[in-house]
Amino acid sequence: MVPHTQRGIIRHPAQVYGYSVRGAPLEVYLPEGKTECLVFAGIHGEEAETTILLSRALRSRRHTLQHCAVILAANPDGLALGTRANANGVDLNRNFPARNWREGHVCHRWSEGCAQEVVLSTGSAPASEPETLALMQLVERLSPAYLVALHGPLACIDDPQGSALGCWLAEASGLPLVADIGSPTPGSFGSWCQDQGRAVITYELPPDSVWALQAVHLPLLSRLLDWRWSG
Template identity: 50%
Template structure:
């Protein structure tokens, strides 16, 4: 684990904005740009992604905080802070058409049935979300598939909240490292069906994807606890 002083490459005065190169890889239903921040070199270890579910804004906030501490010459990963900007701007889990983007991928198990979600955590799942009218119906999904194809990352790390685990179906070395560094359990299955998920799509494409589920804690607490780990990932220090 790195100490606090290890991630102070960018002076505090310069952290008010993101100084890394970026490209737009598409647009959301509402027309928000889908942005990917990129390293100066062509070498990309990982694609790290936050904000796929708009009701998990802590993933975006914490990853942005850490990204702003990394000098551009040390950034080793492609970073998507807001995979679902419609949901983040409206505070909804789904995009502006009510589609849960993490159930909209073209997988063999994609289903047209509504996805049931808890209104409050640990309550019965009664809120209906759509998986889309067909697989990859949403522009955010199409754009993400194209981005993965263009970048060909070694591993995708998808940040979610608040199940407090490292979901790595392949139980890779990186998955074990993340689990050790975060004290979050390593699991190879989230424990319930997720038809049409990004993880299932990646598995069927033989792409390694780790779902990093933040704990159910305040942003301040998560930032304190997980910033060193995220910094190591962005900086390419991680295994």
């Protein structure tokens, strides 16, 4: 592990896989070997804790990535603006061209206990957004066996396949393993992947501060980046 004094910057080289609506580079950290897993954070810009924890896991490691690719900010404009959506007001996780994509709007909660009433667009068409399209193309290019999407704050490991990786994440994190998050997610990344038979695990962090979360989730993310992809 890199000593704390040297964890201020990311020392691994990134590759640009596209550009956001406002022209921010979409970056992926690629492994030396075949990509067995792609882990991404920050597709919802209001979930900055996912980006920070994954960045800390990357900054803590001395060695290059072997079989895991990492995206810290799938929605960099949303992270910069502090919005769930991208700069066009589109919830990217409802913009994927899954069979269940719906034109119109999607609502999310402003806070716990509130109704889902904050209105966002699902996009003018499936994959209308550059961030969506770039992520799709990257997934198709790398074709990893596993995909892990970091979100918050629903506090669960959503793995419809009940895979070995999902079971391990649930056990190691203490979060419940579920087969769905309990409400429909048309046009989500997970729906799009499932249409193609790709395994997706949605890692939903609990509602807490980065400092509180990192006690459990930083070591776990670090181990995830070095998961032994034996099939």
